[in-house]
Amino acid sequence: MEWHHIATARRIRESESGAILRDWGGRIPVVLAYPNTYAVGMSSLAIHGLYRWFNVLPGVVCERAFASLGRRVQPTGPIVTLESQRPLRDAALVAFSVPFEMDYVNVISMLRRASIPVRAEERADGDPLIILGGPAVSANPEPLAVVADAIVIGEAETLLAPLVDCIANSWQQKRDHTLEDLASLPGIYVPLVHQGKRINRQWLEELDDYPTSSSIVAPLAEFGDMHLIEVSRGCGRGCRFCLAGHWYRPPRERSLGTILEQAREGLKQQDKIGLVASAVSDYSHIDELVTELRGMGAAISVSSLRVAPLSPILVRALREGGARTITLAPEAGSEGLRRAINKGVTHDDIMAATALVASERFEALKLYFMFGLPGESDGDIEDLLRVVAEIKGVFTRRVIVSLTPFVPKAHTPFQRAAMVPKAVLEERLSRIGEGLRQLHVEMRAESIDAARIQCVLARGDRRVGEALLAVPTLASSAWERALALLDLDMEEYLRERSPQESLPWHFVDSRVAAPSPPEDSDRIGASAIEARTSEDCILCHARAGEDRR
Numbered sequence: 001m002e003w004h005h006i007a008t009a010r011r012i013r014e015s016e017s018g019a020i021l022r023d024w025g026g027r028i029p030v031v032l033a034y035p036n037t038y039a040v041g042m043s044s045l046a047i048h049g050l051y052r053w054f055n056v057l058p059g060v061v062c063e064r065a066f067a068s069l070g071r072r073v074q075p076t077g078p079i080v081t082l083e084s085q086r087p088l089r090d091a092a093l094v095a096f097s098v099p100f101e102m103d104y105v106n107v108i109s110m111l112r113r114a115s116i117p118v119r120a121e122e123r124a125d126g127d128p129l130i131i132l133g134g135p136a137v138s139a140n141p142e143p144l145a146v147v148a149d150a151i152v153i154g155e156a157e158t159l160l161a162p163l164v165d166c167i168a169n170s171w172q173q174k175r176d177h178t179l180e181d182l183a184s185l186p187g188i189y190v191p192l193v194h195q196g197k198r199i200n201r202q203w204l205e206e207l208d209d210y211p212t213s214s215s216i217v218a219p220l221a222e223f224g225d226m227h228l229i230e231v232s233r234g235c236g237r238g239c240r241f242c243l244a245g246h247w248y249r250p251p252r253e254r255s256l257g258t259i260l261e262q263a264r265e266g267l268k269q270q271d272k273i274g275l276v277a278s279a280v281s282d283y284s285h286i287d288e289l290v291t292e293l294r295g296m297g298a299a300i301s302v303s304s305l306r307v308a309p310l311s312p313i314l315v316r317a318l319r320e321g322g323a324r325t326i327t328l329a330p331e332a333g334s335e336g337l338r339r340a341i342n343k344g345v346t347h348d349d350i351m352a353a354t355a356l357v358a359s360e361r362f363e364a365l366k367l368y369f370m371f372g373l374p375g376e377s378d379g380d381i382e383d384l385l386r387v388v389a390e391i392k393g394v395f396t397r398r399v400i401v402s403l404t405p406f407v408p409k410a411h412t413p414f415q416r417a418a419m420v421p422k423a424v425l426e427e428r429l430s431r432i433g434e435g436l437r438q439l440h441v442e443m444r445a446e447s448i449d450a451a452r453i454q455c456v457l458a459r460g461d462r463r464v465g466e467a468l469l470a471v472p473t474l475a476s477s478a479w480e481r482a483l484a485l486l487d488l489d490m491e492e493y494l495r496e497r498s499p500q501e502s503l504p505w506h507f508v509d510s511r512v513a514a515p516s517p518p519e520d521s522d523r524i525g526a527s528a529i530e531a532r533t534s535e536d537c538i539l540c541h542a543r544a545g546e547d548r549r
Helices: 005-013 044-056 101-113 135-140 157-170 175-183 243-247 258-268 286-295 312-320 335-340 347-359 378-394 424-437 448-458 464-471 475-484 489-493 537-548
Strands: 030-035 060-068 093-097 127-131 150-152 227-232 272-276 301-304 325-331 366-369 398-405 442-445
Touching: 005 044, 030 044, 030 101, 030 157, 044 060, 044 093, 044 157, 044 227, 060 101, 093 157, 093 227, 093 366, 101 448, 101 464, 127 135, 127 157, 135 150, 135 243, 135 448, 150 175, 157 175, 227 258, 286 301, 286 312, 301 312, 312 325, 312 347, 325 347, 335 378, 347 366, 347 378, 366 378, 366 424, 378 398, 378 424, 398 448, 424 442, 424 448, 448 464, 448 489, 464 475
Parallel strands: 030 060, 030 093, 093 127, 127 150, 227 272, 272 301, 325 366, 366 398, 398 442
Antiparallel strands: none
16 A cells, blocks of 8 residues: 555544544444545534444544545545554445445445445455445435445434444344345335335434534634534425435424634634535524524635525624625526426515615625526527626626536425426526626536536446446546447436336335425426325425424
């Protein structure tokens, strides 16, 4: 192993505080792996939470590993743990946290670089167990089913102790017996064992049972200057494009007291608190929380804001805490399209939020929009430009428009919708770009090719997993060649699915139902939206009401 990899790991670990260093003797060694850079991974509360929860289990030592300790992911070079610089092969369990589809290829690369057989069926008794979790791979496990020994479906907190018990027993039995034991646990999908069995998504009923905040001070992380705290999980708004909003139902909140207690601990080492949620501004005690944090002397940052409701107290606290840019997400320019995607934001809401932000004199306003939404027309593109022009008239400083192609995701009401053809997306992006240049507004756009690959991974089957095994990176040309070698048609994965078609993730029971079609569902098409009713959906809305009282 090259010395500079060990030296880099030691240098990064020495920059941190709060990491847990334990001797491996007599303990079950777990490696918590993140398939992207250290800077990105250590900005994920999932990594902080899992690291803490694994290490509090008796007889466990948990260390971290990343696809890269540098600024970019490299496809070659050894992988070592941060804490003791051990190879991944030495672990009993390698647990990957995989939040994004585009990181799937990095999971495979990390296994290869660690000399661990990539295919689950090829691993022998002495190899570590490979378990995957995270919203993307949970919602549709099939693209990585060929790789995973097991996949956690849903939220992992309550599964960790029984999972480790299975690992502890595995040292005394054959690998196939361990897989059978794992398959008996609720919410654990074992591809080599399960044959069509329905797997129920697991979710944590009481968030306060597992307080989630930064467990390690990591100055070299993307948000290394702040102590991150999860304030809520899930979202009751029901935007029809949003995986997180549907996958993490029912929406739940942490108590004000729990958040403030975590903030007091965090402020002993850092002076900025980062509040994390699907929509921080929806937290039912947001004004009280912000007032208390400011009283402690904390600067405040947030992961996301809704256009409405938008608390003036929160906005002012962000500005006083040093934020120079604030981000709002109208998602679509026209009122009709926002209704169709169930965004729940009116034109008046957008302009009121803009006026509030302008009054606090932020240096820049970033606006998030999607294009290529189901039912979108040329008129909607013109409406997008008109609303940006109106915003620019109110917020006269720097305006940045960030554009993302719509990607249909599993377990959302749009899971069967087609992705708009590439030529149409390119034409609409060009039209938006031209219009924004005339308005002297900056534009940042995500790659259309990358979005198309993401759609294939989000709705793919095991054949897509075979294509993943054949590519070193997800560059568009390499991906298309891999699909062609397997005689797979990319457009087949991007097309609309009929209501009668079975979906690759049909066996994953999210245990909540999609909301009813919107008023403007006729502009989208009946088969593009899934609407169901069930007792689970009633439970979801009932719990959402309880959590907000």
